[in-house]
Amino acid sequence: MKNKLFEKYFVFSPYFWLVLFFFIPLAIIFKISISVSEWGMPPYQAIFLFDNGFKINTTFENYVYIFSDYYYIGSFVNSLILALISTFFCLLIGFPLAFYIATSNIRLRNILLVLVVIPFWSSFLLRVYAWKIILQNNGILNVILLNLGIISEPLQLLYNQYAVIMGIVYTYLPLMILPLYGYLNKFDLNLIEASKDLGLNRIKTFFKVILPLSVPGIVAGSLLVFIPVVGEFIIPEMLGGSDRLYYGKILWEEFFVNRNWPGASALAFSGIIILVLPIVIFQILYSRWSQKNEI
Amino acid sequence: MKSSLIKSTVIFLGLFFLYFPILVLIFYSFNENKRVMVWKGFSLRWYNELFNNEQIIEAFIISIKIAALSATFATILGVMIGYSLVRIRKIPFKSFYIFLSSTPLVLPELILGLSMLLFFISLNNVIGFPSSRGQLTIFISHVTFCIAFVAIIIQARLTDFNKNIEEAAMDLGYNYTKVLYKITLPIILPSIIAGWLLAFTISLDDLVVASFTTGPGANTLPIVVFSKVRLGLSPEVNALSAILMFALIIIGLFYFYFNKKFKH
Numbered sequence A: 001m002k003n004k005l006f007e008k009y010f011v012f013s014p015y016f017w018l019v020l021f022f023f024i025p026l027a028i029i030f031k032i033s034i035s036v037s038e039w040g041m042p043p044y045q046a047i048f049l050f051d052n053g054f055k056i057n058t059t060f061e062n063y064v065y066i067f068s069d070y071y072y073i074g075s076f077v078n079s080l081i082l083a084l085i086s087t088f089f090c091l092l093i094g095f096p097l098a099f100y101i102a103t104s105n106i107r108l109r110n111i112l113l114v115l116v117v118i119p120f121w122s123s124f125l126l127r128v129y130a131w132k133i134i135l136q137n138n139g140i141l142n143v144i145l146l147n148l149g150i151i152s153e154p155l156q157l158l159y160n161q162y163a164v165i166m167g168i169v170y171t172y173l174p175l176m177i178l179p180l181y182g183y184l185n186k187f188d189l190n191l192i193e194a195s196k197d198l199g200l201n202r203i204k205t206f207f208k209v210i211l212p213l214s215v216p217g218i219v220a221g222s223l224l225v226f227i228p229v230v231g232e233f234i235i236p237e238m239l240g241g242s243d244r245l246y247y248g249k250i251l252w253e254e255f256f257v258n259r260n261w262p263g264a265s266a267l268a269f270s271g272i273i274i275l276v277l278p279i280v281i282f283q284i285l286y287s288r289w290s291q292k293n294e295i
Numbered sequence B: 001m002k003s004s005l006i007k008s009t010v011i012f013l014g015l016f017f018l019y020f021p022i023l024v025l026i027f028y029s030f031n032e033n034k035r036v037m038v039w040k041g042f043s044l045r046w047y048n049e050l051f052n053n054e055q056i057i058e059a060f061i062i063s064i065k066i067a068a069l070s071a072t073f074a075t076i077l078g079v080m081i082g083y084s085l086v087r088i089r090k091i092p093f094k095s096f097y098i099f100l101s102s103t104p105l106v107l108p109e110l111i112l113g114l115s116m117l118l119f120f121i122s123l124n125n126v127i128g129f130p131s132s133r134g135q136l137t138i139f140i141s142h143v144t145f146c147i148a149f150v151a152i153i154i155q156a157r158l159t160d161f162n163k164n165i166e167e168a169a170m171d172l173g174y175n176y177t178k179v180l181y182k183i184t185l186p187i188i189l190p191s192i193i194a195g196w197l198l199a200f201t202i203s204l205d206d207l208v209v210a211s212f213t214t215g216p217g218a219n220t221l222p223i224v225v226f227s228k229v230r231l232g233l234s235p236e237v238n239a240l241s242a243i244l245m246f247a248l249i250i251i252g253l254f255y256f257y258f259n260k261k262f263k264h
Helices: A002-035 A061-067 A070-102 A106-121 A124-134 A141-146 A159-185 A191-198 A202-213 A217-231 A236-238 A247-256 A261-292 B002-028 B047-050 B054-087 B096-105 B110-126 B137-157 B163-171 B177-203 B206-214 B219-227 B235-263
Strands: none
Touching: A002 A217, A002 A247, A002 A261, A002 B054, A002 B096, A002 B110, A002 B137, A061 A191, A061 A261, A070 A106, A070 A159, A070 A217, A070 A247, A070 A261, A070 B002, A106 A159, A106 B177, A106 B235, A124 A141, A124 A159, A124 A236, A124 B002, A124 B219, A124 B235, A141 A236, A159 A217, A159 A236, A159 B002, A191 A202, A217 B096, A217 B177, A236 A247, A247 A261, A247 B096, A247 B110, A261 B096, A261 B110, B002 B235, B047 B235, B054 B096, B054 B137, B054 B177, B054 B219, B096 B163, B110 B137, B110 B206, B163 B177, B177 B235, B206 B219
C-alpha cells in the first residue's frame, strides 16, 4: 500500500510540472494562433464569447496569412536549406573525426572524446562571438590571407550566409560527433580487416561495410543538428547579414516588432507541426524498425 | 604508415578547428587597446574593468542563482522521471509521459520561449499571477527544459543498473522506500551529480528562453553579453569570455568524471 503511494508521488510530480509548464503553454500557442487578431492588449480576441449567447470565435486566417506570403514561406525554406547545408558539413567533418577517434586505442580514445566535447560546454554565445572576432575585416583570418599574399585587400567575411554556416558548423559539430562515435565505437573493427581480406579495397570497404553500419549514428547526429538549426536565432543575428532572412528571425520580429501575437503563434505552431512532429513519429517508427531488424 | 598519418592529420585538424576560436578569444582578452582588433600590447586592463562593471557582476550573480535553483529542481524532477520510466510499470498514458519528457529536447528554443511567455501572460490574465515577469519566470522555464536532459542521463544509468542488488536488499527486509534511499540513489549518485552539472550549464548559457521570459530586474549574463556584442565587439566581453570558458570547461570535466564513473 505504501509502495503505491510512493510510486504515485514519483510519477505524478514531474507529470504535473510538465503538463502545467510545457503542455499547457503549447496548447496556448495553438489557441492564440486560431484567435482573431485586433489592436489592443492582448492583441487578439477571446475564443469564447459570452456577451450575446455563446459563440466560438476562431479563425484560420493567421495560417492563411503566413502561408500565402512569400516573406514567411521563403524564410522557412531558407532555414531548411541552411539546416541541410550545415548538417551536411557537420557530417563531412564529424564522420572522419568520430571514426578515427573510435578506432584509436582505448586510453587515447577517452582523452580525444573529452577534448572534442569540452568546447561544447563552454558558452554557446561566446563561441559564436569568437567567430565574429576571427572574421572581422581586420580579423585574424584576413590578416593571415593578406600576409600569405592570397588576397590583396581584406575580404568581407562577416555578415553573410557563409559566416552563418561557419558559425553553425562550429557550434553544432560536437552534437554530430557524439552519436556517431557512440555507434562507431560499438562496431567490430575486425569487420574492416575481414572485408580487406576478402578483397574489397578501401573505398568499397567504406561504402559496403562502414557506412551501412553507421547509419543509425548518422541519423541521430543529423537530427540533433538539423532541428535546432532550423529554429536558430542567435547565430544569424550575430554573424549573418540582410542577404537572407530565417525562420527564427521573422518569428522574433513578428512577435516583438510587429506585435502580431496570433501571427507569431501560427508561425511557431506550424514549426512544431512541420518540424518536430514528423521527427517524433520518425523516431518511433525507426526504433520499431531497428528492433525488428536487430540493428 | 600512410593510414596512420591520415588519421593523425584528421584528428589534429579537427581539434585545431574546435579550439582555435577559443584561443583567439583568450588571446585578444589581453589586448590593451580599446579597439579590440588592433593589438597594442599585453595588459590585464579589461579584466580589471570587468570586475568593476556592476552591470555584468549583477547579471552574473542573477544567472548563477537561477542556474543553481533550476538545476536543483530539474534534477529532482528528472530523477523521478528517469526512475519512473525504468522501474515503475504502471504509468497512466505512458506515451504521453514520454512525449512530455522528451519533446523539450528537440523543440527549438525560440518556440519554447514564446510558449512560456504567452503562458505567463495568459496565467496573469486569469489568476493575476505572475504580475510581472522576472527571475521566477526564467526559473520555471529553465526547470521545464532542463528536466529532459537529466531524465535521459538517469534513464541510461538505471537501465544499466544491476537489479539484483535491489532485490537482495528487499529479501533482507528493506522496504521499497528504504531500498531507494539506501541502495539505488547512492549508487546512481554520480549520474545525479552529472545531471545537475549539465542542467546548471544549460541554464547558465541560455539566451533565447531567458529573453522571452525575462522582465524588469532580471537581466541574466547571456542577455547582457548579447546586448553588448550584437552589433560590435567589446573588450570587456573578451575578458569575461576567457574567465567563463575556463570555468565552464572545468565544470565539463567534472561532468565527464561523474558520468563516466559507472562505465568502468
